[in-house]
Amino acid sequence: MSNVNGNLRPVPLGLVPSFGYGDRLGLATPGHLAAHKGSGFAPIFAQQSIREMARTDRTPTDVMEAARKALSAAGYSDPWGADADHLKTQEDVEYTAAAGFCFFTIDPSEHVVNQADTMDEAALKEAVASQNKDGIYGGDSVEGLYLGKIYSVGGKDLTFTEEPLLRAAVKYGRAIAHCEKMAGFIHAANAGKLYEIEVSVDETDSPTSALEHLFFALELRRRGVTVVSLAPRFIGEFEKGIDYKGDIKAFEEALKVHVAIAREFGPYKVSVHSGSDKFSIYPVIGRVCQNLLHVKTAGTSYLEALRVVARTDAPLFREIVDYSGGRFGTDKVSYHISVTDDDVPGLLKASNDQLEKVFLDEDKGRQVLHVTFGSVLTKGNTAAGQSFKGAIMDILEKHADLHAEVLEKHLGKHLKQLRAG
Numbered sequence: 001m002s003n004v005n006g007n008l009r010p011v012p013l014g015l016v017p018s019f020g021y022g023d024r025l026g027l028a029t030p031g032h033l034a035a036h037k038g039s040g041f042a043p044i045f046a047q048q049s050i051r052e053m054a055r056t057d058r059t060p061t062d063v064m065e066a067a068r069k070a071l072s073a074a075g076y077s078d079p080w081g082a083d084a085d086h087l088k089t090q091e092d093v094e095y096t097a098a099a100g101f102c103f104f105t106i107d108p109s110e111h112v113v114n115q116a117d118t119m120d121e122a123a124l125k126e127a128v129a130s131q132n133k134d135g136i137y138g139g140d141s142v143e144g145l146y147l148g149k150i151y152s153v154g155g156k157d158l159t160f161t162e163e164p165l166l167r168a169a170v171k172y173g174r175a176i177a178h179c180e181k182m183a184g185f186i187h188a189a190n191a192g193k194l195y196e197i198e199v200s201v202d203e204t205d206s207p208t209s210a211l212e213h214l215f216f217a218l219e220l221r222r223r224g225v226t227v228v229s230l231a232p233r234f235i236g237e238f239e240k241g242i243d244y245k246g247d248i249k250a251f252e253e254a255l256k257v258h259v260a261i262a263r264e265f266g267p268y269k270v271s272v273h274s275g276s277d278k279f280s281i282y283p284v285i286g287r288v289c290q291n292l293l294h295v296k297t298a299g300t301s302y303l304e305a306l307r308v309v310a311r312t313d314a315p316l317f318r319e320i321v322d323y324s325g326g327r328f329g330t331d332k333v334s335y336h337i338s339v340t341d342d343d344v345p346g347l348l349k350a351s352n353d354q355l356e357k358v359f360l361d362e363d364k365g366r367q368v369l370h371v372t373f374g375s376v377l378t379k380g381n382t383a384a385g386q387s388f389k390g391a392i393m394d395i396l397e398k399h400a401d402l403h404a405e406v407l408e409k410h411l412g413k414h415l416k417q418l419r420a421g
């Protein structure tokens with residue numbers, strides 16, 4: 001394997017502020033690199049979730065090689081990371097480790113019990129009794145480990161009184177046990193190589209409370225699982241591809257507590273998923289998290305690629321938009337968005353000169369294109385019979401300068417806002 005500069009291999013980045021540049025097409029790294037320069041964030045240039053690889057018909061090696069090739073061509077010689085995102089199984093771990101990924105994001109969401117938020121006391125007690133019986137807490141019980149314990153977090157006391165403790169345990173206890181298992185698979189798959197682990201519960205229904213985050217941190221520590229970052233589910237709405245929706249002041253107060261827990265019971269970084277386009281809260285995030293920050297973006301770079309299409313081949317962009325409108329009803333499932341089927345016909349009526357604005361600058365149109373990327377990139381064809389993906393790739397190669405320029409501008413805006421607080 002060529003490794004001319006000795007650094008074309010990704011490395012763990014550690015506890016420095018970092019930024020993940022997901023790239024669904026494999027041609028975005030030059031633009032990402034331009035945005036990254038002088039940003040003060042350590043970059044993750046290869047980052048894709050297992051779900052996204054499946055939706056784009058890419059392998060972990062494809063993702064890795066696309067980044068490596070671009071970095072090599074640019075003569076890049078600083079450290080960079082590679083994030084195997086949202087891993088759920090041992091197979092996911094082995095598949096991505098074999099391709100050289102060194103940042104492993106464990107997604108235990110299938111073991112998170114969202115209903116814990118609304119269960120009554122009897123149901124909580126029953127669920128915890130079953131966890132204790134299953135040995136989730138080793139020879140101990142969750143009550144024995146935590147009931148009545150007080151932890152000082154950022155100068156304030158957090159106390160595990162009975163009901164909140166039971167709720168935290170029911171919600172996350174089995175998920176944390178799954179993280180320990182996954183950490184074992186990651187360790188085994190990396191025999192002797194350096195790696196780092198993130199745990200993400202961002203894709204769950206209910207926000208992660210301070211006490212629940214503390215419970216998570218303490219349980220990871222008790223189990224000897226060291227993480228470099230943890231992605232809680234924050235309050236407010238982190239919809240794909242658009243700005244934050246919610247109370248920014250309340251977000252800031254909750255974030256302060258998350259960061260204090262991460263600092264005092266890790267230390268690890270707080271990871272912000274669906275981090276694309278959350279411009280209104282970036283200054284708060286940058287200021288509150290300081291060095292303990294990781295941000296992940298992905299879909300926003302795909303939308304910038306489509307912007308290149310919109311500006312250089314308007315008829316093709318119209319075809320992609322129409323196709324996406326047709327796929328929306330099916331593809332929106334599993335996404336957290338607010339645009340609905342009823343919005344689509346109106347959006348599709350946009351005139352040619354409004355099409356870029358409606359579908360790439362406004363929330364509803366952005367979300368339609370955002371959730372249909374998998375269909376566009378693996379199923380859709382132009383009227384002339386070429387695959388959309390092939391047609392998009394041809395345009396991006398032909399207009400590589402414009403592609404890099406729009407990415408630098410858009411991702412650069414993200415990085416600038418994160419430093420604006």
Ligand SMILES: [Zn+2]
Pocket residue numbers: 086200202203273274
């Ligand atoms: Zn995520």
